Amino acid sequence: MNNAEAAIKKAIAKHDRLSDMDITVFAQGSYQANTTVKQDSDVDVCVRLNSTVFTRYPEGKNNADYGYTDGSIRFAEYKNLINEALNDYFGSQYVTRGNKAFDIHSNSYRVDADVVPAFAYHCFEDGCDDYRKPAGVAFDTDKGARIMNWPDQTYSNGVDKNNATSRRYKKMIRILKNLRNDMQENKITAANDIASFLIECLVWNTPNKGFGHLNLTDDVRYVLAHTFNETLTDEKCNEWGEVNEIKYLFRPSQPWSRIQAHNFLSAAWDYIGFE
Numbered sequence: 632m633n634n635a636e637a638a639i640k641k642a643i644a645k646h647d648r649l650s651d652m653d654i655t656v657f658a659q660g661s662y663q664a665n666t667t668v669k670q671d672s673d674v675d676v677c678v679r680l681n682s683t684v685f686t687r688y689p690e691g692k693n694n695a696d697y698g699y700t701d702g703s704i705r706f707a708e709y710k711n712l713i714n715e716a717l718n719d720y721f722g723s724q725y726v727t728r729g730n731k732a733f734d735i736h737s738n739s740y741r742v743d744a745d746v747v748p749a750f751a752y753h754c755f756e757d758g759c760d761d762y763r764k765p766a767g768v769a770f771d772t773d774k775g776a777r778i779m780n781w782p783d784q785t786y787s788n789g790v791d792k793n794n795a796t797s798r799r800y801k802k803m804i805r806i807l808k809n810l811r812n813d814m815q816e817n818k819i820t821a822a823n824d825i826a827s828f829l830i831e832c833l834v835w836n837t838p839n840k841g842f843g844h845l846n847l848t849d850d851v852r853y854v855l856a857h858t859f860n861e862t863l864t865d866e867k868c869n870e871w872g873e874v875n876e877i878k879y880l881f882r883p884s885q886p887w888s889r890i891q892a893h894n895f896l897s898a899a900w901d902y903i904g905f906e
Contacts, residue, residue: 632674635744639676642720649716653682659782661827664789666804673743677768678713684751685769706750706771713748730772752779781875788874796842803834803854814902821898829887833858835874855900862893
């Protein structure tokens with residue numbers, strides 16, 4: 632994984648135009664958070680342009696109100712430059728362009744990597760103004776959707792909760808990811824399309840008091856019971872957030888639903904054999 636991340640940094644540094652831009656290349660997701668499990672051992676790398684930002688303003692406000700001017704590059708052009716850099720460095724046969732990211736195929740030296748081009752993202756609406764620094768990231772998909780994430784806040788909040796739970800928080804995430812994978816192998820339908828980040832967020836919304844039992848099995852029992860009970864209705868988990876505590880976990884814009892998460896938790900409880 633380290634080799635994959637280092638190679639992507641070299642690819643950007645060798646490109647004529649990109650090498651002169653204010654770009655930060657960093658790992659994010661499970662690899663950065665140390666919640667990767669064996670079957671999901673790829674690396675997610677963000678290539679963020681810092682000098683050009685996506686913004687979100689309160690109604691009636693615009694660039695001039697916050698001292699911004701139009702950027703010098705469009706996101707589609709930036710993504711195309713990233714495509715060039717990856718093809719030049721790895722060879723086009725090792726690079727597949729997807730709707731959101733580029734897939735760098737593995738070899739004997741590196742694992743698979745997803746490369747996500749992004750701009751910095753600054754939100755000025757009520758409720759997110761405090762999160763302008765460190766900035767979030769945002770990118771446009773090839774299909775025209777805009778996706779915003781906060782990897783810095785996700786990482787730091789995860790570290791804090793892991794420390795507060797005597798390192799049980801990340802253990803629980805890895806256990807539930809392995810459980811999901813095992814359920815998928817055994818054709819448990821409710822485990823299909825359960826994203827790793829959704830599992831991370833479910834564990835995040837478990838109170839710290841639920842971690843630290845004498846054995847890990849009791850922690851797993853608590854996490855599953857709490858999240859199952861709290862996802863019985865929309866009202867109970869309406870205010871749940873992602874790990875970054877900026878985005879709501881269950882809203883129409885998300886790729887998953889409360890019912891989908893609840894069904895997975897129910898099936899996981901039965902699959903383990905808890906009573």
